[in-house]
Amino acid sequence: KAGVTQTPRYLIKTRGQQVTLSCSPISGHRSVSWYQQTPGQGLQFLFEYFSETQRNKGNFPGRFSGRQFSNSRSEMNVSTLELGDSALYLCASSSRGRSLLSSSYNEQFFGPGTRLTVL
Amino acid sequence: AQSVTQLDSQVPVFEEAPVELRCNYSSSVSVYLFWYVQYPNQGLQLLLKYLSGSTLVESINGFEAEFNKSQTSFHLRKPSVHISDTAEYFCAVTRPWGQGGKLIFGQGTELSVKP
Numbered sequence: 001k002a003g004v005t006q007t008p009r010y011l012i013k014t015r016g017q018q019v020t021l022s023c024s025p026i027s028g029h030r031s032v033s034w035y036q037q038t039p040g041q042g043l044q045f046l047f048e049y050f051s052e053t054q055r056n057k058g059n060f061p062g063r064f065s066g067r068q069f070s071n072s073r074s075e076m077n078v079s080t081l082e083l084g085d086s087a088l089y090l091c092a093s094s095s096r097g098r099s100l101l102s103s104s105y106n107e108q109f110f111g112p113g114t115r116l117t118v119l
Numbered sequence: 120a121q122s123v124t125q126l127d128s129q130v131p132v133f134e135e136a137p138v139e140l141r142c143n144y145s146s147s148v149s150v151y152l153f154w155y156v157q158y159p160n161q162g163l164q165l166l167l168k169y170l171s172g173s174t175l176v177e178s179i180n181g182f183e184a185e186f187n188k189s190q191t192s193f194h195l196r197k198p199s200v201h202i203s204d205t206a207e208y209f210c211a212v213t214r215p216w217g218q219g220g221k222l223i224f225g226q227g228t229e230l231s232v233k234p
Contacts, residue, residue, distance in 0.1 A: 113162050
């Protein structure tokens with residue numbers, strides 16, 4: 001099986017612009033999560049999507065948004081970019097099921113990330 | 120809420136020496152615990168996990184970690200490191216219920232193996 005793919009791998013934007021990042025999960029995986037990685041804040045959870053619905057969200061401003069399509073591919077969008085948005089954005093997919101109440105564990109597989117630089 | 124503290128930001132070590140990367144967590148409920156490794160310009164790879172059962176878990180490349188509930192720790196060890204182990208290592212937790220895919224990570228430990 002192909003792994004999680006993220007496009008583009010590198011991106012340079014200027015302050016005030018908006019950006020869209022894409023993530024294609026492993027075939028058959030319906031859960032996609034996004035994380036932001038910065039030297040100062042480390043790895044922080046952005047949000048998770050399952051079957052086109054956001055079911056968990058981290059503590060990020062509304063400028064950060066996402067969506068998931070019927071084929072499980074996901075995009076995240078950052079509007080009005082700030083210098084502090086420069087980061088590695090990682091996407092992870094899993095075969096985790098619908099219920100948040102399930103205690104079964106489904107491994108998350110991470111993509112290589114998109115390196116966003118805001119100038 | 121859960122939190123994770125990795126006690127060392129950088130660990131330099133010579134090849135074939137033993138190493139321990141320390142991880143402490145805080146949680147009022149039971150958790151699942153993980154170690155991930157990140158090589159330069161790559162995403163995260165799961166190294167090993169503790170879900171339940173035996174408190175000592177092992178990876179295929181010689182790392183092991185021991186879950187210690189009383190000390191709320193999940194330290195990662197390897198008896199003899201190789202140059203190829205040079206990478207950043209992240210400890211992470213999640214709740215078994217109600218968290219979906221949300222992982223809470225520590226700040227990472229940079230392991231640098233020198234010849």
